[in-house]
Amino acid sequence: MKNKVILLILCGCAMSYLLFAQVTATWNPADTLQFGPAPSPMDTNKFAVHIGTLTFTVQGNQLFDPNILHIDFDSGFTFYGPMSWSNDNSGNPVYSDQSSNFHLVAVSILKGIPEVKNLDQGDGASPIRSDSGNFNTRELVVDLYILGYQDWIRYQPGALYTLTQGSLNTFRVGVAANGSGYDNSGYQIPVEGFGMGDVQFLKPGNSFTNPVPYGPPNNQVEYLFSIIINQQNFTISDAYYPDKAExxxxxxxxxxxxxxxxxxxxxxxxxxxxxxxxxxxLDDPTLLKVIPYVLEFNNQHVYGNQAINWSVSGDQQHVEKVFVTSIDSVTAENAVAGSYTDTITVEIIPPDTI
Structure with missing residues (x-):
């Protein structure tokens, strides 16, 4: 009798290990955090931020009751930032900083049936779907979102929203061994890159300690300006009209x-x-001798203290040459011999969008 009991325990352990090996998961956190209108099958009038995608891979079509296990996160959140509930006389929204509430949801489609499931169970595990029994699938893709209760039209595009309540740190993943539910016969499954350990919700470098933008992050345009001296010294005759000296x-x-x-x-x-x-x-300051010239840039005649427009586009280096031209040959050839110089200061003024 004693041998039979030991044999039964060993068989049970072997069976549990077999089931454990049949289901694995991968977690791909979102590259960036940004608010926007919630995509279908959520209510597309609402405001949401995508957290990441959890994918279950199943061998043998045996998937029962997948759950997000509560390790270190909240199911409710509050963000603070501009919202509008009225328009001005011109019909434009009037914004003021306010708090609004959000909740964590799992979005999935199983056999053509979508479901948005609140991950708000207080007993340490939140089912990803409401289905019971075997899901009978080889793969289940689940997207996690923080979903707002208010419509996206209330929020200001381009604005930043600061998390004031709630946290989103780590979780684990569990499934049930059979149709009796996770609580009665559940076990954890490994997540690629994390094994059986705690899974980080956010990609390294992302954090809710930073405000979350509505729309793509507004990366400030930067510019670098420099003067390249190609020919500091030149022969004056090279700039006789109509020739040009770079x-x-x-x-x-x-x-x-x-x-x-x-x-x-x-x-x-x-x-x-x-x-x-x-x-x-002329370099000799005692002799006030000059040779007039014309400066050209971007195919335009330059006048001192007057701005010339230079339009560029694309993330690359743009180069335009500066020329001296229109020197009168008679004036130059009758000038006192010596070195002639001029000092020019170049100022760049960026557009208002930078």
Whole structure:
């Protein structure tokens, strides 16, 4: 009799291990956290943020009562940020900072039947679906969302919403051994990359300690401006009208820009005397000898202290050359011999969108 009892226990352990090996899961957290209108099959009038996707892989079509196990997270949340309940005289929404409530839900489709299930059970485990018995599927894909009770039209596009109540740290995954339910015959299953340990809800680098935007994050456009001296010294005769002498290049690099949008910068050239016209000055300060010239940039005649538009687009380096031209040959050839120079300050003014 004693041998039979031991044999029965060993068989039970072997059977449990076999079932354990039949169901595994993977968790893919969302790359970024951002609010927006809830997608179907949720109420598409509501406001939601996608947390990630949990995928069950089943061998043998035996899947009973999958559950999210409560380890370190809340099912209710409060966010604080701009909301509108009325319009002004022009019909535009009037926003003010307010608190609004959200809850954690699981969204799945099983055999063509969608379900949005609240993960709010207080006994340590929340069923992902309401179905009973064997799900009889080889795969079940479940998306987790924080779903709001208010309509998305109440919130301000581009605004930030700060979590003031609730936390979302870790969870585990469990299934039932048979149709009696997880509470009566449940066991944990491994999640790829986490094994039997606690699964982090959020991707490394994401955190609800940072405000969550409504819509894609507004990455600030950045620019880098530099002057490349190609030919600091040049022969004056190379710039006799109509020839041109290249003296420098301006380099402008954009980052985080919208590739389809032009960004118009203003470039201002200023000489030491702050005059509209430019001249080369003899290095000997006792002799007030000058040779007038014209500065060209971006196919335009440059006037001192007057802005020239430079439109660029795309995250790349944009280069435009600067030329000296229109030197009068008679004036230059009758000038006092020596070195002639001019100092030009270049200022860049970014558009208001940067």
């Amino acid at each position: 003296v420098a290049s301006l380099a402008l690099t954009l980052n985080n820009s919208e590739s389809s949008l032009p960004y118009t910068f203003q470039i201002v050239f200023t000489n030491q005397t702050k005059s509209q016209n430019f001249s080369l000055h």
